[in-house]
Amino acid sequence: MTSKAANRFREILVSVALVAIVAGLVLGVWEFVVWKFDLPKALLPTPKQCWDAAVLERLALFRATLATGYAAIAGLLVAIGVGYFLAVVFSQSRGLRLALFPYVILLQTVPIVAIAPLLIIWSGYTFRTVVIVTAIVCLFPIVNSVTGGLLSTQKDTSDLFRLYGAGRWKRLLHLQVPSSVSHLMLGIKTSSGLSVIGAIVAEFFVGNGTNYDGLGTLMTGWTALVKTDALVSAVFASALLGVLMFGSVHLISAFLLKRWTQFANVSG
Amino acid sequence: MSQSERVSAIHCKSVAIDFPGDIRAVDQLDLSVKAGEIVSLIGPSGCGKTTLLRLMAGLEAPTEGEVALEPPVVGSEGGIAFVFQQPSxxxxxxxxxxxxxxxxxxxxxxxxxxxxxxxxxxxxxxxxxxxxxxxxxxxxxxxxxxxxxxxxxxxxHVLLLDEPFAALDDMLRNQLGQLLLELWEKRRFTVVMVTHNIAESVLLSQRIAVMREGRLVTVLDNPLPQPRNEQLRTTVSFGEFYGNVSDALRGD
Structure with a gap:
């Protein structure tokens, strides 16, 4: 191992250790508070009780995490497709951008909990509704980021395309799309965390009384039954799912960007 | 194909261009570049030399006058090439x-x-x-x-260069200048080059157009013999002409 790699390894080890210490402290304080104030299990179960609940409900938790994960990924993919298309449209016409961009912002500012009931009326208590809600939540960062990327081509290269009489399509294909790759990845990264939130919020609405089982539906059910220990384990499962989504998108984008990352300092 | 058919001359006739904010970047400028000639545009920052180059490329449209290539060529058919200060x-x-x-x-x-x-x-x-x-x-x-x-x-037909070697060190600058001359010797395209560097303009070009505040001050004929090489730098005539260009730049 080179000394550089050894240093890197030590760095990772230290950061993992620090995170573990914080986790240990939090769990310790938690356990202490429950013991000290003699809190009832329904109000705040101990970490051990939550762990036991997680083990007991492991199958339900696993299936729910999977279902929510599917919905989050599907919603994110829809948002990428629709978002990229919108960004391309916005990059090609200033008029359309001025006319439509405010509505994309509006979609972002209207609380998703306000839209979700409407979508249930239109689309039913279904997986599809969850995907649509997720896609709406994920849309804005992607549209915003990619539009910026498509429009931020460098002046010299832009002039070069103009000099050679490149039309709209050649410009888009050979200049704008490639230079927006890093922006797309940034947008997807931002949205990946949001996708899990969007899916779970949608499941809160969709869940009750249907055969769809996501983390959100599971949580609503357990809240009604005051199964606080199981509820906490579901919270951890959703956090884990969020980290997993963000982490995998991060890895994929790091891999894809290898050729693109030096964009900023290469052209100089 | 004869020389004059393969490359184009550039004629700028009373060219003027305004930019937003009442800025006249180039004013009533007349300049003809012969087919197969190398001309340097030299002048202080903001004197309009890059704008003039962009006018020749067709990247800007003149407010008054005209820029004509003879025989006519256009960039969309590959007739005009442009080299930027950054490799881009x-x-x-x-x-x-x-x-x-x-x-x-x-x-x-x-x-x-x-x-x-x-x-x-x-x-x-x-x-x-x-x-x-x-x-x-x-x-x-x-x-x-x-x-x-x-x-x-x-x-x-036409190669336009906008301070192409400005970001490079002296060694590389000289090497690339020589490379440009070699390539030109083979194909004899028309060259217009914007530069800040007097020595570079003296070594590379046959004529030097000096600009100030959007106007053409003077065009100096370079007496140095062809073909050019690095050894010319140490000659008396190089030094004399260098002095002339530098005087013209100062406005003496």
Whole structure:
């Protein structure tokens, strides 16, 4: 191992250790508070009780995490497709951008909990509704980021395309799309965390009384039954799912960007 | 094909251009560049030399007067090439693909013939070994060579250069100047080059156009013999002409 790699390894080890210490402290304080104030299990179960609940409900938790994960990924993919298309449209016409961009912002500012009931009326208590809600939540960062990327081509290269009489399509294909790759990845990264939130919020609405089982539906059910220990384990499962989504998108984008990352300092 | 048919002369007739905010970047300028000639545009920052170059390229349209190429050529057919101060390569394309780009954009030749033309051009600038490498792997000098290869791959009538070597150190600047002369000796395209560097303009060009505040102050004929080489730098006539250009720049 080179000394550089050894240093890197030590760095990772230290950061993992620090995170573990914080986790240990939090769990310790938690356990202490429950013991000290003699809190009832329904109000705040101990970490051990939550762990036991997680083990007991492991199958339900696993299936729910999977279902929510599917919905989050599907919603994110829809948002990428629709978002990229919108960004391309916005990059090609200033008029359309001025006319439509405010509505994309509006979609972002209207609380998703306000839209979700409407979508249930239109689309039913279904997986599809969850995907649509997720896609709406994920849309804005992607549209915003990619539009910026498509429009931020460098002046010299832009002039070069103009000099050679490149039309709209050649410009888009050979200049704008490639230079927006890093922006797309940034947008997807931002949205990946949001996708899990969007899916779970949608499941809160969709869940009750249907055969769809996501983390959100599971949580609503357990809240009604005051199964606080199981509820906490579901919270951890959703956090884990969020980290997993963000982490995998991060890895994929790091891999894809290898050729693109030096964009900023290469052209100089 | 005779010389005058293969390359174009550039005629600027009473050219003026205004930019937003009542800025007249170029004012009532007359300048003719002969076919196959190398002319340097020199002058203080903001004197309008880059704007004049962009007018010649067709990247800007004059507010008054006209810029005419004789015989007429256009960039969209590869007749005009432009080299920027920065190499401005596309980082997601390798060296060869960068040089192929202009041929793709003007839609000339088959995929195979484009690659062959680009490879030929790469070897002319001494970079055939770097065809598969990406811009991020190239040094500043190599990137500029690629940029020159990209400009010349369409076999243009007119080559316009906007302070092409300004960002490079003196050694590289001289090397690339010599490379430019070698390439010009072979093809004899018309060259207009914007520069800040008096020595560079004296060594490379046959005439030097001195600009100030959007106007042409004077055009000096370079007495140095052709072909040019680095040894000329130490001659008396180089020094004398250098002095003349520098006087003209100061306005004496």
């Amino acid at each position: 390569l596309l980082p997601w394309r390798n060296t060869l693909e960068n040089v192929v780009l202009p041929l793709e954009l003007i839609g000339r030749g088959s995929k195979q013939s484009r690659r062959q033309d680009a490879l030929k051009m790469l070897s002319a600038v001494g970079l055939e070994h770097a065809a598969e490498r990406f811009p991020s792997d190239l040094s500043g000098g190599m990137k500029m060579r690629v940029s020159i290869a990209r400009a010349l791959v369409t076999d243009p």
